[in-house]
Amino acid sequence: MSYQPQFPGLFSSDQGAVPAHHHDDSHALPATPKQMQYATSLAAKTGAALPKGIGADRVALSAWIDRHKPKPLEGRFADYPSSKQVGFAERIAKLKRTQVPQECFRDKTMMSRWIDSNKPR
Structure with missing residues (x-):
C-alpha cells in the first residue's frame, strides 16, 4: 500500500503558466564573466558592437x-x-607514442571521445 499525498490546488488549471523570466530590468541577472568574455571576443571577430549595458542582462x-x-x-x-x-x-598521440584511429578523422564525436579518453591529466 502506498500513500499518495494530496496538495489541493497545486496543479489547478486556473493558475496558468508562470514565466521563468520577466523582461523587467530590475529582476534581470547580470551576465557571467565567461559570457562577457565570449561576447567580447565575438564582437572583435565579427565587428559587431555590443549594445550598451547588455552586461546587466544575462538573457x-x-x-x-x-x-x-x-x-x-x-x-x-x-x-x-x-x-x-x-x-x-x-x-596527444605523439606524446603517448600512439596513433589516432582512422575512423576518428571522419567523425567529430568519435574524435572528441578519443581526445577525452587520451588527454594527459
Whole structure:
C-alpha cells in the first residue's frame, strides 16, 4: 500500500503558466564573466558592437551571442572534426607514442571521445 499525498490546488488549471523570466530590468541577472568574455571576443571577430549595458542582462546577452556566433557547418563535411581537434589529437598521440584511429578523422564525436579518453591529466 502506498500513500499518495494530496496538495489541493497545486496543479489547478486556473493558475496558468508562470514565466521563468520577466523582461523587467530590475529582476534581470547580470551576465557571467565567461559570457562577457565570449561576447567580447565575438564582437572583435565579427565587428559587431555590443549594445550598451547588455552586461546587466544575462538573457539579453545570451540572445545577442546566439545571433552573432558562427553557424555550425552544414553539408558533406559537417560531421568531420575541426582542424584544431585534429591537431590536438595528433599532439596527444605523439606524446603517448600512439596513433589516432582512422575512423576518428571522419567523425567529430568519435574524435572528441578519443581526445577525452587520451588527454594527459
